[in-house]
Amino acid sequence: MSVTRREMLAFGMLSGGAMLLPLERSVLAAGQNRIAESALPAPFRVPFSVPRVATKVKSVGTTDYYSLTMREQATEILPGFRTRIWGYDGTFPGPTFDVQPGRQLVVRQTNRLPASHPVLGYTPFTSVHLHGSPSLPQFDGYASDVTYPGSWKDYRYSNLYGSRTLWYHDHAVHHTAPNVYMGLVGMFRTHDSLEQSLPIPQGSYDVPLVISDAMFDREGQLLYDDDDRSGLFGDVILVNGRPWPVMKVERRKYRFRILNASISRSYRLRLDSGEPLVVIGTDAGLTAAPQPVTSLPHSNGERYEVVIDFAKYAIGRRVTLRNSSPRNNVDYTHTDKVMAFDVVSEARTTSKNSVPNVLNPNNAIMALTPTATTPTRRLALVRQGGQWTINNLTWGDVEDSDYTRVLANPALNAVEIWEIHNDSGGWHHPLHIHLIDFKILDREFNRNGVRVAPRPHERGAKDVVNVGENERVRLITQFGPHTGTYMLHCHNLVHEDHDMMGQFRVGLGGYDPITTAPARPLPAPEF
Numbered sequence: 001m002s003v004t005r006r007e008m009l010a011f012g013m014l015s016g017g018a019m020l021l022p023l024e025r026s027v028l029a030a031g032q033n034r035i036a037e038s039a040l041p042a043p044f045r046v047p048f049s050v051p052r053v054a055t056k057v058k059s060v061g062t063t064d065y066y067s068l069t070m071r072e073q074a075t076e077i078l079p080g081f082r083t084r085i086w087g088y089d090g091t092f093p094g095p096t097f098d099v100q101p102g103r104q105l106v107v108r109q110t111n112r113l114p115a116s117h118p119v120l121g122y123t124p125f126t127s128v129h130l131h132g133s134p135s136l137p138q139f140d141g142y143a144s145d146v147t148y149p150g151s152w153k154d155y156r157y158s159n160l161y162g163s164r165t166l167w168y169h170d171h172a173v174h175h176t177a178p179n180v181y182m183g184l185v186g187m188f189r190t191h192d193s194l195e196q197s198l199p200i201p202q203g204s205y206d207v208p209l210v211i212s213d214a215m216f217d218r219e220g221q222l223l224y225d226d227d228d229r230s231g232l233f234g235d236v237i238l239v240n241g242r243p244w245p246v247m248k249v250e251r252r253k254y255r256f257r258i259l260n261a262s263i264s265r266s267y268r269l270r271l272d273s274g275e276p277l278v279v280i281g282t283d284a285g286l287t288a289a290p291q292p293v294t295s296l297p298h299s300n301g302e303r304y305e306v307v308i309d310f311a312k313y314a315i316g317r318r319v320t321l322r323n324s325s326p327r328n329n330v331d332y333t334h335t336d337k338v339m340a341f342d343v344v345s346e347a348r349t350t351s352k353n354s355v356p357n358v359l360n361p362n363n364a365i366m367a368l369t370p371t372a373t374t375p376t377r378r379l380a381l382v383r384q385g386g387q388w389t390i391n392n393l394t395w396g397d398v399e400d401s402d403y404t405r406v407l408a409n410p411a412l413n414a415v416e417i418w419e420i421h422n423d424s425g426g427w428h429h430p431l432h433i434h435l436i437d438f439k440i441l442d443r444e445f446n447r448n449g450v451r452v453a454p455r456p457h458e459r460g461a462k463d464v465v466n467v468g469e470n471e472r473v474r475l476i477t478q479f480g481p482h483t484g485t486y487m488l489h490c491h492n493l494v495h496e497d498h499d500m501m502g503q504f505r506v507g508l509g510g511y512d513p514i515t516t517a518p519a520r521p522l523p524a525p526e527f
């Protein structure tokens with residue numbers, strides 16, 4: 001059932017790419033079709049909500065079984081309009097997973113999406129990536145390990161350790177941006193005993209914020225315009241799928257799991273009260289110590305755990321979360337606003353209501369330090385002839401090599417420094433490396449030879465690093481726990497699709513990501 005690029009070409013199945021481009025461009029020039037700003041809801045009117053929690057089908061021993069169906073659904077995003085979305089179980093965002101210590105998961109993903117995208121016309125094959133998990137290659141959402149409509153695949157996650165904020169999203173080759181934009185994204189939290197023993201907010205005071213942006217046509221349908229493959233910038237900011245929502249809060253501390261699920265937009269978050277956002281976690285979980293910041297730069301795919309203390313405000317006060325947009329974004333009237341918090345009552349409970357000075361001091365990746373013999377590899381992120389490349393290569397080159405071509409081949413457990421170069425103006429690239437967590441060592445600007453320390457909010461283990469204009473970032477990591485091939489790519493999903501994605505191989509051998517556990521046609525057997 002695995003389909004190589006050559007086979008897809010032979011059967012005329014390869015959609016996207018040059019063939020569709022003229023049609024996309026003419027249909028999608030958003031200016032004409034865009035809904036009037038006056039038809040959009042005013043910021044801070046729509047009530048906040050959190051995605052429902054995923055429910056398991058059954059448990060056997062230490063394994064929990066889940067089943068999600070990707071399907072189209074009409075849902076109210078803009079008041080008074082029904083917007084067609086694609087969601088895990090028909091919801092956007094999909095259900096939130098909460099995984100207790102010591103559990104393993106099997107998640108059955110069934111693709112019941114329609115035969116083609118409503119505007120772009122491509123066949124919506126899918127691949128589900130659990131971002132933040134060191135999954136085996138065949139369960140990692142490898143871009144070319146695709147599941148067609150009418151097929152299903154079981155994803156097994158057996159390496160869920162530690163407490164962290166992960167997310168799951170579509171990763172299908174060349175269609176990740178439109179698939180995610182249609183709604184194929186959800187949050188996924190793992191918990192551990194260290195986290196549970198800390199006095200930080202938990203349970204209903206531990207709140208997912210999936211931030212994205214979108215634009216709509218006059219009928220309220222999603223408009224897709226990637227501006228000649230540069231980026232997609234909507235005029236509506238969504239939190240958990242709701243436009244600029246307002247959340248009622250008690251006078252106490254809340255912990256927010258903030259995910260930037262936008263296709264291209266990056267944010268700089270801050271409170272209009274001027275009070276700090278206290279960063280307690282990065283992509284890979286709790287940091288060693290809290291870092292209060294007055295503004296939080298947040299690029300695509302990154303997750304931050306942030307505590308906000310609403311006890312500082314009187315009942316009746318409204319505090320808003322703002323976005324002072326970083327460079328390289330396209331702004332509209334209300335893209336400087338994200339959501340609001342209305343302080344409505346005293347705290348119902350003040351247990352788990354503090355932030356200790358020591359959170360998670362023993363992260364193995366954060367303990368890595370370079371030595372004189374640590375090897376360094378360089379990766380250059382460059383736009384070339386309308387394609388986005390890494391060291392002059394694209395995912396197309398990986399496909400043409402029958403998935404053998406790699407950017408790097410570190411040994412299992414090797415410690416290496418990777419130096420990521422973005423030696424051009426005009427673009428920032430949030431680079432994501434699958435499988436591993438890394439520690440950011442330093443940054444150099446304009447090739448001036450001066451390396452500066454990572455920013456306060458980046459001082460925790462991460463799997464995405466924003467590489468800004470004319471920046472070079474050094475990170476250190478250890479490759480494991482699996483051998484095999486894994487992707488790395490820009491998490492501006494428009495760049496990823498066209499075609500700033502490559503792969504590295506850890507060690508030798510390892511499971512083949514495409515042929516080991518391919519999707520199968522429905523019907524699926526019972527678990």
Ligand code: C2O
Pocket residue numbers: 129131169171301432434487489491
């Ligand atoms: Cu969140 Cu390879 O992606």
Ligand code: CU
Pocket residue numbers: 129130131132133432433434435
């Ligand atoms: Cu990932």
Ligand code: CU
Pocket residue numbers: 388427428429430490491492495496500
């Ligand atoms: Cu990029």
